[in-house]
Amino acid sequence: MHAQTRGISPPTLSYIPAPGNQVNLSLGGAGTTGSAAIQVTPMGGSGSGPFATTGLNCTISGNGASAFSVSPGSFSFLPGSSASAIGLSCNAGPNIQLATLLCNESPGGSIGQQQSWPLRCPAALPVPPSLSYDPQPGSTIAFSPGNALIGSTATASIRITPSGGLGTGFGATTQFNNCTVTGESVPGTIAGFQGASFTFIGATTAVQTLNLTATVRATAVTATLNCDEVGPGSPLRGSPFVIPRSWPLRVNAGTQPAANLRLLKTASAQQVQVNEEFSYNVQASNVGSSPEFGLVVIDQVPSALTILSAAGPDWTCRIDGNTVDCRLPELIAGRSADFNIQVRAPATPRSISNSARMTSLSNSTALVSSATVDVVAPPPEPVDLAIDKSDSADPVRTGSNFSYLLTVSNLGGSAATGVRVDDVLPAGLTLVAATGTGWNCNGSSTINCTLAGSLAAGASASVSIEVTAPAQATNLSNRATVSSNEPDSNSANNADTESTSITAEPPPPPPLRADLGISARAVPASVLTGQNVSFEVAINNIGPDPATAVIFDGTLSAALEAVGASGNGWTCTVSARQIVCTRASIGVNATENLTISARVLPGATGSADMSLRVVSSVTDPVPANNQGQVAVSYQAGGADVSIVKTDSVDPVAAGAQYSYTLTVSNAGPEAASGVVVSDTLPAALSFVSASGAGFACTNTAGTVRCTLANPLAAGASAAATIAVRAPTSGSSISNEGVVSASTNDPNPANNRSTQTTQINDRTVEQISDLLDEAAVDPASEAALPVVSAECADPASALAAVCEEIVDAADDGRIGEVTDALRAIAPDEVLAQQLVLREIATTQFFNVDARLNELRRGGGGFSLSGLTVNSGGQAIPLSLAGEALQAALGYGDDEGGLISPWGFFVNGNITDGKQDLRNASGRVGVDYSSRGITAGIDYRLSNRSVVGAALGYAKFTSDVNTGSELDAKSLLLTGYGSYYVNDRFYVDTRLTYGNVKLDQSRSIRFRVGGMQVDELARGDADSTQLTLATSLGYHLNYGAWTVTPNLGLRYIRNDVDAFTETGAGAYNVSYRDQSFKTTQLSLGVQIGRAISLDTGVLMPQFDFSLNSENSDDPRAQASLVNGSPSQLFRLDQQGTDSSYGSAGLGFVYLMANGRQAYISYRHTFGNDDFDRGSLNLGGRFEF
Incomplete structure (x- = not known):
């Protein structure tokens, strides 16, 4: 009052931001220091001296005060003073920190107002740790020991020490990886760097060590180790950064051990036939007194040979084209080790020489051993001719004509040339004619017939000799023989005799004869297991008489099962693999058709064929063509499993429980074994349970696997249900289910199904209704509307605890919700x-x-x-x-x-x-x-x-x-x-x-x-x-x-x-x-x-x-x-x-x-x- 009387007054202070407003300190990029300022402007006042001075003293209070600092902490303002700034800084930590800035004004030396600002320091931005190395990049790394035996192992290491990091997650991560070795003077010497990868996160100080090994050679080996130091992107650095790190490497020459190696290569046979498989054996022996290290055998197999495999105990072999590379780390003194190379001979005869070359760490001069194999053509298949002789009538009336049918068959494996049939006619018979397709016949009493060309293996040719019976009754015996230019492996079937009775009485009428033939084809010719195939059967009657009481008999192999049989005029009965069809008759030169339907069984093995046979009540003069076989080729049809995923409700209220149903169907043709339904739940969903009839379900880190105990039959379906809880905030969630089976699936395109579910934020009313049961007293009742409103707001500062509260209420853990409401209520x-x-x-x-x-x-x-x-x-x-x-x-x-x-x-x-x-x-x-x-x-x-x-x-x-x-x-x-x-x-x-x-x-x-x-x-x-x-x-x-x-x-x-x-x-x-x-x-x-x-x-x-x-x-x-x-x-x-x-x-x-x-x-x-x-x-x- 005294100062005012004299016209002296201190200035008033204004602030930006105004007191009471929260001051958010900002971080200047990756790091832990935040800053902000409050602008202080003096206004008005008059005079000078202490009574015209407004002082300002600032301190920081609150639980988080230790993280903040204010500079300067005190000010003095006279009328007309310029504006000043209250400087604020904070050391950011892993969590948000709060405090209060308190500034006490002292106008003219008196006690004035106290101004305050809530302060907020954000959580520290993540900082990836820096890496230091021992030895430093660029320093030569020498492997130890420096005088090791040739072939032994030397070692070296690099210690990697992290420091200065902060936080968690990708932004706080530094990696050390992508190591390679270049300029290796002896390739294959350095190891231990392959796949090396170290990850350092945040404030870790744990030291990692990269351990290197080297095989000691006869000469010094040099190389360069190159690795990448990879850090994350950041506001300062932008995209992820890569810092190359490299070290020169040196492995001293080793000392020569006293060893003596021997190499021996042999073949399993000196002579093999074309396309025959055989093997080479390669044996390494150490006849010295000390171990031998780093054995390498290279075998350039001639290109005429096909390599099938290369392996041996303790050897590591690889095949590159026609080069076999086999390596043995160590062969101790007095021992030997061998490996085999399995090959296939070429298709043409030749002589093949093959050499193997061996080196070791102690001996770079290759030892060579060779083996020669003669590839020869296989011996010809033998010829086996057989002759069958039959008469056209028996008995035969004196003086009448009849004929002999001589059928020659080659039952051997090679064609027969110069095939000749000889038939000496019994006395009294008179030759009428001797004919046959491809045959040239001569003679009258002794018939000689020669087949033009050759008779292929499995083929047959017939000659018909027509004769006139003698005038007197008698019994005739007629013998025919067959021969060829080639030796016959079975002479017992080279001759056949036919007896015919000649009688003066009129012969009885000849018996009816009907030469039935049967053929079939599979439609389609190739199917999948589980699919049907039709066998189209044609039965024809060559005559000369109609066939009556015709019976068709079909037998299916174990890979097939009968589905049905039908044909015009046929009556069929079908069992599991047996089909019998009958009809009254088949006319001369007529063909009657049958269709046999069968199914290739799922999981079938072996051939899928049907044996065919047809008979009738009439004699068949050529029974050989009354039977046959037809087959269908098949491949495993697998099981076409598919999946459809649905949600139980859509949209879903945030935090509510709902379920996915994953329905697996098998379209066949086979049953599906090992059916597994998997569902990797989005991170926003919380797993509740999983079940399904026949399914055993597990949940591992959010991946749900439901395994079907039994195979799923073709045409069947099974369903698994996964119950989940929605996140507490609204979003659109896509969730994919996948089905797999151990049975081959011909159509994997339908093995995935995605369901998108809309999660709607719960309204305040919905959350209030959910939590109402927990509001059991005045304190929890007071918190109910506030917590409900906060939990309905996805951006609420209480979002994390809201999720837990809503989850607890949904799970029926009402006591936990009540405790939370009581604690939150002030x-x-x-x-x-x-x-x-x-x-x-x-x-x-x-x-x-x-x-x-x-x-x-x-x-x-x-x-x-x-x-x-x-x-x-x-x-x-x-x-x-x-x-x-x-x-x-x-x-x-x-x-x-x-x-x-x-x-x-x-x-x-x-x-x-x-x-x-x-x-x-x-x-x-x-x-x-x-x-x-x-x-x-x-x-x-x-x-x-x-x-x-x-x-x-x-x-x-x-x-x-x-x-x-x-x-x-x-x-x-x-x-x-x-x-x-x-x-x-x-x-x-x-x-x-x-x-x-x-x-x-x-x-x-x-x-x-x-x-x-x-x-x-x-x-x-x-x-x-x-x-x-x-x-x-x-x-x-x-x-x-x-x-x-x-x-x-x-x-x-x-x-x-x-x-x-x-x-x-x-x-x-x-x-x-x-x-x-x-x-x-x-x-x-x-x-x-x-x-x-x-x-x-x-x-x-x-x-x-x-x-x-x-x-x-x-x-x-x-x-x-x-x-x-x-x-x-x-x-x-x-x-x-x-x-x-x-x-x-x-x-x-x-x-x-x-x-x-x-x-x-x-x-x-x-x-x-x-x-x-x-x-x-x-x-x-x-």
Whole structure:
């Protein structure tokens, strides 16, 4: 005010951003340091000097304060000063960190406003670790030992050490891979680098080692190792980066071991036929005294040979074209090792020489061994001619003509040339003619027939010799022979004799003859297993007579089963593999057709054929063509399995359970074995269960496999059901099911099926209905609408815990949901009413103690000491009667101890407890306080006194579990007491003051797999107004004093809005609160004076009945990071109470106004609230 009088005023400060707005510190790329600034601009003001200066001092508070810093922390602004910036920085960690910036203004040296900004430091961007190497890239790596034996192994290594990384995931990953060796002076020497790959993530410091090996050669080997150091993309680096790393390598020349190798190559046969398989054996022997290492045998197999395989114990062989490369790591002294090369000879005769060459690490000069094989043509197949001779009639009438049919067949494997038939006719027969296709016949009594060309293997040729029977009856025997240019392997069938009876009687009519023939074909010629095939059978009658009672008999092989048989005029019966068809007759030169339907069995093996045979009741002159065989080629048809995937509902509410049905069908033709349905669930889905008739299902890391126990028959289907839970936020999810089988599938295109399901965000109402069962008390009911709204918002800061809460509700884990709702609800704030009420009571106790002294004429200085009190009225320290006061020197206006001015200091210690009652919303509070009140008063007259007192109290309390509510108060009380007459008094007290509340709220719960443990802090200012009045009447009975009394108290508290910090998404902002309490007490005090040598002892007893009527504690709050319209409406029910209080005390009065006292008081009659008090005190005058 002095500075303003002189025209000096400090500037006011404006801020960008404005106080109360959250300041988000930003990271400058990959790393851990974030920064931001607040612009401070001074405005107005005049003059200079300290009274024209506005100071600003800034600090950071909150749970995450240690991660933040402010620079500079203090400023001084004069009128006209330029704007400055409050620099903020933070060390980002793996999680988001929160704190509060507090800046205190001091305009002109006085205490000004405190400004605050919530601060947010984001989680650190991932940093891939840097890699260091030992030895460094570019340094030559020498393998050890440096003087190893040739063929032994030398080693070397590179140590890779990560450092400086942060975070997880791809962005925090550095890889070391893609190693190759180039410029190897002896190829194949260096190993150990192939496939080497190391991954380093985030802050890891684990050392990895790349171990290299080398085969020691006779000469030094040099090479270069090249590897890639691969890091992720980032805002600074862009796309993934690759840093080439390379090291020169050196392997010293080895020392020569004393060894002696031998190589021997042999063939399994010296001579083989064309296209015949044979083998080479290659044997290496060590006849020395020390091991031999690194044996390499190269065999350039001649191109005329076809290599089939190359293998041998301990050898590693590979075939590249016609080169066989076999290697043996070690051959110890005195041992041998061999391998075989299986080959096929060429199709033409020749002589083939083949050489093998062997080297070792100790001997680069190749040892050579060769083997020669002659490939020859196979010997010709032998010829086996057979002759069959038959007569056309028997008996034959004398002088009539008949014929002999001579059929020559080549049963051998080669064609016969110069085939000749000789037939010496018996006496009496006369040659008429000898003919046959391809035959040239000569002679009359001895018939010689020569076949032109050759008679192929399996072929036959016939000659017909027509003759005239002799004139006399006789029995004829006619013998024919066959020969060829080639040796005959079976001469026993080179001749055949036919006997014919010649009779003078007319011969009986010849028997009917019908030469039936049968042929068949398969339509189609090739099928798949499980498919049908038609065998089209044609039966013809060459004659010369009709065939009657015709019977067709077909037998199917094991690979087939009969389906049906039909044909015009045929009657058929069919069993599993047997078909029998009959018909009345087949005319001469007629052909009748049959169709036999069969199916190739699934899984069939062996040939699929049908044996055919036809007979009739008429003699068949050529039975050889009455039977046959027809076959169909086939391939495994497999099983055409397919899958169709459907969802049980679409769209699906977020967080809801639904299912996929995967239906597998087998279109055949075979049964499907080893059927497996697999489904890799999208990461957004949560697996619940999987089952299906006949299926055994497992879930491994989100991949569901359902295996069908039995084969799935052709035409059958089976279904598996996978139950899942949708994500808690809306999205479109595509999920693919795949079916496979161990049986060949000819159509894999239908083995996959994808189902797309729309997941809709749950509405607030849906989530509220889901969680409603868990809202079982006022606290959880207050959290229900807020949590429902947050869980319906995919972008909510509570999204992660919402997912767990919704999952728990869907699973029926209601207790977990209730615990979460209770923990999220900030009902701890309701404890403020109790604490504020007890603060008022503390001031009441201290002031009432002074009034009790004044009522009986006390004055001067009073010290009322330790009080442990939870309620009731204070014990008055001066209840002595007038006679007692006179005896102790009270009452003298001039020489006595009474003075119109009085000064007192009263102390108070309070402990109390309110029990937790979830059902009514009552919070549990266990509290203690320390208070002191000092005052001064003035006695207006013997009947009236007025005064004023200033009280300070400090409260600490535990609320519910893990939460705290502390308070500090400064209260000013004006009081007065008036005696209407000598016995009846009226007291009045009016108090007003400020209370500072400091609340820490524990949010601790577990739901599903998430454990939440946060601590929210906030502080609030409160004003308190109290008014109390009491009436009393003293009744004296000798040394006894009985004082009935009646008291009325009114308490009003107004709490300002405040906001929590430190608990991230669980911080809430509280709205203003106001609540009132009225207390009525009716009691009596009884005291008695007992005179002692050194003073007067006064035992005192008090008793009161109390009735308390309060506003039900109510509070409204909203999540700091949530919607401000969604409120926690917190309500504690049934706070009105009635209880009694009883106390016993002793006051000791001594000369010169000295006093000492002790008393104890306890409440009773209230099950939820308990109070006990122990009072100690003393006073003296001066």
